[in-house]
Amino acid sequence: MGNQRIRPIRVLIAKPGLDGHDRGAKVVARGLRDAGMEVIYTGLRQTPDQIVTVAIEEDVDTVGISILSGAHMTLVPEILRLLKERGGENILVYVGGIIPDSDAEILKKMGVIEVFGPGTSLDVIRDAIIKHLKRS
């Protein structure tokens, strides 16, 4: 018999690096919950190793990385590398924060699906996740 249950999209909202507040991350988490997703939130100052460990353990569909500290060019590639190394290459990675366009382009070439600037509406984020998950 066909699968009657709808599988909710599982998202990890991760906050690597040293920046000390997570208001934005929490707003996104709530917004995605209200869009019917299961959102795992693990708090501040997560290392790439921790983020990837949690992503695999929780079998998430996507990871949203929120970075304000400016360390995105070291943290994000490391997360992408570890995901690939540990069988998480199908997990879609999004980045949110203050990211210069030139860096955003490089990150996308490395495999990040989308980069969201500050103030991106929740609808845009939600739609991007749904659209890309359907395709993959």
Place this chain on the structure above:
Amino acid sequence: MDIVKKIFYRDRYALSKAISIIENREDGYLDILKDIYKNTGKSHVIGITGPPGVGKSTLIAELAQEFVSQGKYVGIIAIDPTSPFSGGAILGDRIRMNDLELNKNVFIRSMATRGGIGGIATTTRNIIRLMEGFQMDVIIVETVGTGQADVDIINVAETVAVVLSPNLGDDIQTLKAGMLEIGDIFIINKIDIEGADEAIAYLENMISIAKYPYKEWMPVVIGTSALKKMGIKELVDAIYQHKKNLSASKGIPKRNERVLQYEMEGIIYDEFMNRMRYMMEHDPETKELMTEVYNKNIDPYTASQKILEKVIDKNKFNGK
């Protein structure tokens, strides 16, 4: 190697994937459960329940550290409520468990209730099976924490600990009767704040007059501070003592029978609901019957009876 064998050899990736298959009731989930059953039954399942914010997650992290320091493998299932409106959930218990994240002897999985109403999800018992199949020594389940209706935990755990804190104020006095009866161990957490002694004394008094269902064990009250790492060893000792007492008596078989019954009811219920929905939506004869009911050619009670017979009759049910 098949997935059950991989899980037996403690492949974390395989465990994670299998949990999703079970949780989503994906095709083949029953085959995994059937296959893994032979490897299960050796883990000590501990339920942690109690009102919001009393420190359940923080305490579980400390408990897990203590078990790990004794060389044990620990599985943690942390459950949060699914929003009835959106179907989404925020799973935030891991925030308190950051220090365990890179520990290779600990596996944490967050779950949403997805419609389960007794403080756990309907698939939680099955996920515990998977963790048993992983040869976890200890499996700790954190219930939703509404503090009142989390009674299903007694259907999946051998030892149930109810966590409270001194600053619950009047809440501690209005403790719903159910809470007092499900606890094998009561914990006053946050003894580092004011009012701990009073809370412990009050609780001990409540317990002495409450009806606890097992003769082999009298519930104990333990004071802890998860924040200051106080009372954790005492708590672990009490948990071991509880299991020991129950094993020595007839308590454990009785509990395991209840756990087994609950699990089987869950599987039958799920299968039944799936079949029923399938029939209602896809079976021409059933749809025809519904039209007849709608046109008042047959009453809904007779029709329901007919559908019921067809749902449970394997020869008549042809939803694959």
